[in-house]
Amino acid sequence: MQLMTDNKAQQYGVTPQSVDFNDWYNEVVKKADLADNSPVAGAMVIKPYGSALWERIVRWLDDRFKATNHESLVFPTLIPMSFIMKEADHVEGFAPELFTVNKIGTEVLAEPYVMRPTSETIIGHMWSQWLNSYRDLPFLHYQWGSVFRAELRTKAFLRTSEFYWHEGHTAHASEAEAQAEVRMILDLYHEFCRDVLALPVVRGEKTASERFAGATATYSIEGMMRDGKALQAGTSHYLGQKFSKAFNVKFQTRDQKEDFAYTTSWAISSRIIGAIIMTHGDDKGLMMPPNIAPIQVVIIPVGRKDNFDQMVEEAEKLASELRAQGVRVKVDKRDGVTNGFKYNDWELKGIPVRLELGPRDLEQGVVVVKNRTSDDKETLPRAEAVSGIQARLDGVQASLLQRATDFMLENTVTVDTYEEFKAAIEDGKWVRAFHCGDAESEKAIKDDTKATVRNIPLDDAEFFAEREEGVCVHTGKPAAYGKRVIFGRQY
Amino acid sequence: MQLMTDNKAQQYGVTPQSVDFNDWYNEVVKKADLADNSPVAGAMVIKPYGSALWERIVRWLDDRFKATNHESLVFPTLIPMSFIMKEADHVEGFAPELFTVNKIGTEVLAEPYVMRPTSETIIGHMWSQWLNSYRDLPFLHYQWGSVFRAELRTKAFLRTSEFYWHEGHTAHASEAEAQAEVRMILDLYHEFCRDVLALPVVRGEKTASERFAGATATYSIEGMMRDGKALQAGTSHYLGQKFSKAFNVKFQTRDQKEDFAYTTSWAISSRIIGAIIMTHGDDKGLMMPPNIAPIQVVIIPVGRKDNFDQMVEEAEKLASELRAQGVRVKVDKRDGVTNGFKYNDWELKGIPVRLELGPRDLEQGVVVVKNRTSDDKETLPRAEAVSGIQARLDGVQASLLQRATDFMLENTVTVDTYEEFKAAIEDGKWVRAFHCGDAESEKAIKDDTKATVRNIPLDDAEFFAEREEGVCVHTGKPAAYGKRVIFGRQY
Numbered sequence: 013m014q015l016m017t018d019n020k021a022q023q024y025g026v027t028p029q030s031v032d033f034n035d036w037y038n039e040v041v042k043k044a045d046l047a048d049n050s051p052v053a054g055a056m057v058i059k060p061y062g063s064a065l066w067e068r069i070v071r072w073l074d075d076r077f078k079a080t081n082h083e084s085l086v087f088p089t090l091i092p093m094s095f096i097m098k099e100a101d102h103v104e105g106f107a108p109e110l111f112t113v114n115k116i117g118t119e120v121l122a123e124p125y126v127m128r129p130t131s132e133t134i135i136g137h138m139w140s141q142w143l144n145s146y147r148d149l150p151f152l153h154y155q156w157g158s159v160f161r162a163e164l165r166t167k168a169f170l171r172t173s174e175f176y177w178h179e180g181h182t183a184h185a186s187e188a189e190a191q192a193e194v195r196m197i198l199d200l201y202h203e204f205c206r207d208v209l210a211l212p213v214v215r216g217e218k219t220a221s222e223r224f225a226g227a228t229a230t231y232s233i234e235g236m237m238r239d240g241k242a243l244q245a246g247t248s249h250y251l252g253q254k255f256s257k258a259f260n261v262k263f264q265t266r267d268q269k270e271d272f273a274y275t276t277s278w279a280i281s282s283r284i285i286g287a288i289i290m291t292h293g294d295d296k297g298l299m300m301p302p303n304i305a306p307i308q309v310v311i312i313p314v315g316r317k318d319n320f321d322q323m324v325e326e327a328e329k330l331a332s333e334l335r336a337q338g339v340r341v342k343v344d345k346r347d348g349v350t351n352g353f354k355y356n357d358w359e360l361k362g363i364p365v366r367l368e369l370g371p372r373d374l375e376q377g378v379v380v381v382k383n384r385t386s387d388d389k390e391t392l393p394r395a396e397a398v399s400g401i402q403a404r405l406d407g408v409q410a411s412l413l414q415r416a417t418d419f420m421l422e423n424t425v426t427v428d429t430y431e432e433f434k435a436a437i438e439d440g441k442w443v444r445a446f447h448c449g450d451a452e453s454e455k456a457i458k459d460d461t462k463a464t465v466r467n468i469p470l471d472d473a474e475f476f477a478e479r480e481e482g483v484c485v486h487t488g489k490p491a492a493y494g495k496r497v498i499f500g501r502q503y
Numbered sequence: 504m505q506l507m508t509d510n511k512a513q514q515y516g517v518t519p520q521s522v523d524f525n526d527w528y529n530e531v532v533k534k535a536d537l538a539d540n541s542p543v544a545g546a547m548v549i550k551p552y553g554s555a556l557w558e559r560i561v562r563w564l565d566d567r568f569k570a571t572n573h574e575s576l577v578f579p580t581l582i583p584m585s586f587i588m589k590e591a592d593h594v595e596g597f598a599p600e601l602f603t604v605n606k607i608g609t610e611v612l613a614e615p616y617v618m619r620p621t622s623e624t625i626i627g628h629m630w631s632q633w634l635n636s637y638r639d640l641p642f643l644h645y646q647w648g649s650v651f652r653a654e655l656r657t658k659a660f661l662r663t664s665e666f667y668w669h670e671g672h673t674a675h676a677s678e679a680e681a682q683a684e685v686r687m688i689l690d691l692y693h694e695f696c697r698d699v700l701a702l703p704v705v706r707g708e709k710t711a712s713e714r715f716a717g718a719t720a721t722y723s724i725e726g727m728m729r730d731g732k733a734l735q736a737g738t739s740h741y742l743g744q745k746f747s748k749a750f751n752v753k754f755q756t757r758d759q760k761e762d763f764a765y766t767t768s769w770a771i772s773s774r775i776i777g778a779i780i781m782t783h784g785d786d787k788g789l790m791m792p793p794n795i796a797p798i799q800v801v802i803i804p805v806g807r808k809d810n811f812d813q814m815v816e817e818a819e820k821l822a823s824e825l826r827a828q829g830v831r832v833k834v835d836k837r838d839g840v841t842n843g844f845k846y847n848d849w850e851l852k853g854i855p856v857r858l859e860l861g862p863r864d865l866e867q868g869v870v871v872v873k874n875r876t877s878d879d880k881e882t883l884p885r886a887e888a889v890s891g892i893q894a895r896l897d898g899v900q901a902s903l904l905q906r907a908t909d910f911m912l913e914n915t916v917t918v919d920t921y922e923e924f925k926a927a928i929e930d931g932k933w934v935r936a937f938h939c940g941d942a943e944s945e946k947a948i949k950d951d952t953k954a955t956v957r958n959i960p961l962d963d964a965e966f967f968a969e970r971e972e973g974v975c976v977h978t979g980k981p982a983a984y985g986k987r988v989i990f991g992r993q994y
Contacts, residue, residue: 050579051628053607057577057629063646066577087541111606112605113605114605115602115605127580134543162608
């Protein structure tokens with residue numbers, strides 16, 4: 013019996029998180045059919061289930077970008093090498109990661125192209141041609157696409173040499189307007205994570221060391237994964253006039269003077285799927301937040317040979333009633349596999365609610381309901397199986413957010429000594445500590461503990477926002493920022 | 504006065520089609536804000552108005568792909584060079600057009616990558632890992648993205664070195680199933696063009712000379728542009744077992760044997776926007792078919808200084824009533840430009856219906872309606888301005904399809920001698936003629952007249968489908984195909 017169980021675990025299950033979180037992640041990605049490795053170094057193939065999830069993410073964000081008056085554009089994938097070289101911090105940040113195109117057909121290029129690692133430079137170049145007057149501003153642009161950055165150690169969704177995202181790029185007539193845009197987008201990201209993905213995140217500013225290459229200020233949302241590591245789930249950058257000066261993006265002001273535009277950029281990428289997996293998953297596999305789940309409800313017709321077809325028919329009837337209510341439903345009609353296999357398979361894929369429908373249930377006028385977040389089953393009168401499902405989906409959504417929030421708060425410790433700091437980091441926790449703000453100290457801490465400042469929580473952030481004064485946990489100098497910052501190891 | 508008119512034409516208008524169709528096209532693309540040139544050779548930037556149009560095209564097709572059980576995936580942009588080399592016809596077809604990546608960061612690659620010119624090869628490679636049994640089939644996959652093919656003479660939307668499309672790729676257990684898929688998609692494309700874009704197209708099979716590199720059979724839909732040239736608006740390929748053999752995509756059949764999958768691929772690309780422009784445009788600019796137009800109705804508040812704000816308010820009221828009916832509306836609130844400028848601007852952009860609302864109209868309880876396809880204005884009681892708009896939009900849609908169909912039929916001639924053939928081609932027409940099917944003859948005709956066989960209309964094609972027997976217009980040999988084929992110059 014023990015052997016069979018082991019075989020079963022091997023066949024259906026995944027390595028428990030506690031045994032090896034890394035193996036758990038890789039197995040979940042593969043066995044839940046989210047993505048596969050590709051023959052291109054570091055680039056993944058996103059399979060239909062992962063693609064359906066990404067499409068839903070894109071759709072939600074895209075609708076919001078449009079609702080906030082942003083316009084989509086499509087810029088080329090290639091960028092002249094000389095463009096990347098124009099902004100000093102930018103080239104330094106990206107040079108080691110660039111994919112270079114040196115040949116088209118048989119023609120060797122005098123000036124190579126690079127595959128965009130991000131598009132500030134080429135967009136700046138186009139804006140310089142489109143912008144004349146303050147009346148033209150703001151430019152509120154974004155595009156969906158992929159970008160290319162060489163990665164040594166790759167991991168599906170989290171670190172891939174090609175990844176998928178939107179790039180928001182906006183230009184404004186004043187610093188204040190640009191800053192407001194940066195914050196508005198950060199809040200939009202925060203709301204998306206909390207309300208749609210059930211991800212609690214900390215909004216905050218990055219330190220100078222952790223800024224985007226070329227940014228004046230970088231803001232991020234940071235989430236805690238089940239292994240205690242931080243994942244930067246989205247960023248919003250204030251670029252000041254650095255790129256507009258490098259690319260001559262200038263305009264005539266309202267009072268007939270000339271000024272350079274104040275620009276921003278911002279992004280959420282396919283790594284957000286990594287955040288969903290690692291925030292909500294358990295030893296059985298994924299848990300998809302119902303608000304984004306490609307499949308919210310799976311119905312398993314539980315029948316024997318002689319009545320299986322009838323059960324499938326009943327399941328389809330229920331499915332179409334649910335679909336009419338806007339619920340995303342799948343009926344598992346496979347007849348070559350056991351019910352136990354199906355249960356495990358759909359739990360691995362994280363389907364929020366499972367309905368089982370067998371001959372006895374039909375006789376008794378009930379269906380069996382199982383939430384992915386709970387071990388218990390309940391029976392529901394068939395008459396309530398449609399009206400009752402949305403409440404169960406909402407319940408799963410709420411419990412995922414609660415569980416993740418509790419986990420983040422429980423695994424974040426406030427420390428005042430460097431000994432406590434190191435012990436907590438070693439223990440896989442986030443640390444709230446005072447820091448002097450010196451880049452050298454940040455580097456020393458990183459070398460010592462692999463922990464970095466995730467961000468400096470904003471005053472109106474949902475978590476860890478309190479203003480406090482103190483001395484640096486590392487150097488003993490007066491603390492910067494007027495508050496504790498969050499340190500952690502990161503993805 | 505003459506001078507002023509000329510200036511106006513220069514400032515607002517475009518070169519008439521009859522003067523220079525090529526200039527007309529390029530000016531419309533640029534002045535209507537569809538796209539701009541980029542600093543990347545041959546690659547365009549799609550601007551918000553063009554992007555909104557493309558997004559609507561994507562959305563419609565994507566919904567249909569999902570409704571016909573296709574699943575989206577995301578494959579890498581790069582392909583190992585060796586993959587492209589595996590299928591002989593494929594490498595021969597694409598080698599001259601490939602973008603080569605030779606370096607990542609500072610590392611020079613032993614085996615370079617190419618930026619995908621199309622993805623059959625890498626998809627075949629992945630399928631070989633995913634496919635085991637006939638139970639796994641069919642694979643009904645597609646992806647949205649861009650591809651890269653070097654072009655010597657580029658033209659926005661029509662021929663760009665990076666273009667945007669979906670790639671459909673499917674694998675089946677039998678030839679019959681794969682052939683049915685190829686035809687189903689061709690019909691879907693045909694329906695999309697006719698009912699959504701108001702483009703009459705001829706469904707047909709390509710001759711061997713004009714097949715996709717590696718295909719066993721290629722089917723196309725061909726439309727006629729206002730200069731008489733043909734544009735291939737979409738293609739659907741039966742690939743047989745060529746790619747599955749090259750990439751070892753095999754499966755266990757129902758009767759326990761082994762077979763290679765029967766595969767297909769198909770695409771509509773951003774060049775369809777070129778087809779919309781060149782099928783429907785006139786000397787004033789674009790005409791957007793209402794069913795796909797990003798903006799269906801523009802409302803111009805016609806006021807003087809003292810009542811402009813009130814007119815804007817009335818226009819906004821009307822706009823929100825229209826929006827509530829699902830109409831896509833824009834109110835032109837610009838106050839620094841004349842009404843005449845606005846009229847020209849929106850006609851250039853091809854907005855199907857314009858509403859004008861002035862103080863006198865308000866007093867009389869009417870709005871002025873102007874369809875893009877007609878020179879007349881009408882007045883409509885304000886009370887009917889909402890209920891009456893859909894009929895006008897439907898009218899514009901129908902009249903665009905009718906106009907384009909009439910044009911295509913009027914400019915297609917049936918000939919039986921090579922002299923007539925050459926004269927008609929020189930005259931910018933399509934020619935229906937018998938052909939022997941010899942590739943050498945096709946090449947000679949092309950060298951002689953720049954005309955190629957656009958396609959061999961299918962028996963159930965809407966246009967030019969009649970079965971007939973005859974002798975080749977070029978060689979005098981017995982005609983192939985059992986019908987006349989369509990010759991024309993092409994984009």
